[in-house]
Amino acid sequence: PSDTVQQVADMISSADRITVFTGAGMSAESGIATFRSGDDGLWGRFDPMMLASVDGWEADPHLVWGWYAWRIGQLRDVVPNAGHRALADLAQHKVVDVVTQNVDDLHERAGSTVVSHLHGSLTATRCSVCRAPYDGPVARPYHEQIDGDDLDSLRLAPPTCARCGGDVRPGVVWFGEMLPEREWASAVDSFDACDLVLVVGTSGIVYPAAGLPDRAAGRGVPIIEVNPDESALSGLATHSIRSTAASALPLLARVIDG
Ligand code: APR
Numbered sequence: 064p065s066d067t068v069q070q071v072a073d074m075i076s077s078a079d080r081i082t083v084f085t086g087a088g089m090s091a092e093s094g095i096a097t098f099r100s101g102d103d104g105l106w107g108r109f110d111p112m113m114l115a116s117v118d119g120w121e122a123d124p125h126l127v128w129g130w131y132a133w134r135i136g137q138l139r140d141v142v143p144n145a146g147h148r149a150l151a152d153l154a155q156h157k158v159v160d161v162v163t164q165n166v167d168d169l170h171e172r173a174g175s176t177v178v179s180h181l182h183g184s185l186t187a188t189r190c191s192v193c194r195a196p197y198d199g200p201v202a203r204p205y206h207e208q209i210d211g212d213d214l215d216s217l218r219l220a221p222p223t224c225a226r227c228g229g230d231v232r233p234g235v236v237w238f239g240e241m242l243p244e245r246e247w248a249s250a251v252d253s254f255d256a257c258d259l260v261l262v263v264g265t266s267g268i269v270y271p272a273a274g275l276p277d278r279a280a281g282r283g284v285p286i287i288e289v290n291p292d293e294s295a296l297s298g299l300a301t302h303s304i305r306s307t308a309a310s311a312l313p314l315l316a317r318v319i320d321g
Pocket of ligand 1: 294
């Protein structure tokens with residue numbers, strides 16, 4: 064292994080509490096598109112203000128619901144990748160807190176304990192009026208892939224809340240919305256208690272989430288970045304592994320196991 068990988072493996076071996084901060088790149092090798100990287104980046108194809116903001120929801124709830132119903136349906140087609148599994152294995156020997164910006168459930172399905180879903184979760188669908196959790200069926204608009212930028216065929220009326228009859232909405236945090244307090248507080252606790260941070264698969268440009276690693280860096284905690292490309296957090300990283308989650312994380316685990 065490269066000396067960076069060896070050094071990072073040694074740092075992981077001697078750490079007591081590791082906070083892993085993940086973004087969309089963590090799930091890329093499971094087949095879930097990222098937002099701003101690669102040629103299938105979602106915000107390169109669609110307008111986030113239309114699909115991931117309160118205004119977009121209020122302007123066209125059928126389009127927004129159809130889009131999330133498609134993404135909720137996609138969860139049935141994807142599985143955790145070797146990177147998710149390596150993080151879950153690491154937690155057998157260390158305290159590993161996962162703080163994720165992702166709304167998929169792949170960390171949990173790999174066996175990780177996710178201490179914080181900063182941007183909510185596709186599995187937390189709720190009523191947009193009384194906030195009651197919705198665990199009814201989520202019909203998937205007929206569409207294997209979203210061709211080009213044709214979203215019209217995704218339109219679907221959201222289910223109605225059994226309790227109050229309100230429209231059901233995705234359990235994710237939209238641009239302009241506050242992050243859930245409990246998720247934020249446990250993320251802050253994790254970054255304030257750890258002695259090593261792994262930053263995996265995030266462009267590091269969406270705040271307040273992107274500001275969390277700085278809390279640990281401010282305490283002199285080493286920040287390791289795993290990302291094939293530079294990111295806005297590369298400047299904070301003490302070591303960068305320019306590789307993907309599904310190849311770098313298992314490699315680190317193998318080097319640690321010697
Ligand atoms: N392994 C590791 N990193 C990868 C991989 C991979 N296989 N593929 C891509 N990446 C990196 C990209 O280089 C990029 O830096 O993952 C990052 C993905 O960045 P974004 O698409 O911006 O995703 P993210 O940082 O999670 O976005 C943050 O923005 O739209 C909002 O709420 C949404 O949580 C999301 C937030």
